[in-house]
Amino acid sequence: MIHGTVVGLQAHMSVILCLPELSNIEIECVIDTGFEGLLTLPSAVIDELGLPYIARIDANLADNSNIAVNVYLATILWNGVEREVAVLGMGRRPLIGTALLEDYHLSIDFCDGGTFWWMISCRIDDLQDEITWNESFQRTQSKLIAAAKLAKQEIAEGQATAMNYDQL
Template sequence: MIYGKLIDGKAIVPVIFRLYTQPDFSLDFVIDTGFNDHLTLPPQAVSAMNLPLYSSTSARLADGREALLSIHLATIVWDSIEKIVPILASGYKPLLGTALMEGYHLEIDFEDNGLVSLEKISPKRSLLLCSATFSAIIT
């Protein structure tokens, strides 16, 4: 289970980074359900963390512009599991996208300092949700 807070109307959760050159550290990320990849970090942060370049890609930004973005790799600890994930070097604030939340249930209490939680969806719960959705469709 991953916990965060709602601050100024933004759902924020911590992500733990595991880099070879320093002890683990945490950065706060804004959940962006309109972003379908893993994580973004400002280019200055990517540089400071010395993240290895993996590739580059063209992307359409939220303002509609096309941009060529570099993709870097980082090891994170997500829900107590170590993962290597792509990081897009873009923008001015860290964003967490839906690819990293795949298989999780997101819940947000929309009030000042409200609870934000991401809970792994168990196979049993996933099946129940699918059954309930199917039942609603056919009735």
């Protein structure tokens, strides 16, 4: 579950940017449920971070106007997992869009100082598939480990050769 706070009737949360050869940076963002993209950052922030440029696109704004916007690539830490996302270089404040919230349940207490949280939403059949997979893996895991040990031993004794993944 991910948490945040409400300030001035805006849901704020931090996103951690994972930068190569630099320390991770935590950036406070506003959740914008009217923005269908992943993430926006002000152009000056993108320049400072040196994010790699991907392309230029036309973005449709809330007033139905279109503007040309540069898109950059960033790696963020999202719910404990590194994820590559497209970042639009625009605006005055960082925004999280609904594409980043996809498959999550979002609950916000809209009062100053309120809190919000979200969690992954799963359908029941997805959970049942996961349970079935885990049960199957538990039944076969020891056989898989034994087969891997035997293969390693046979390779070491010259009775077999390692798999060449380039030939697959």
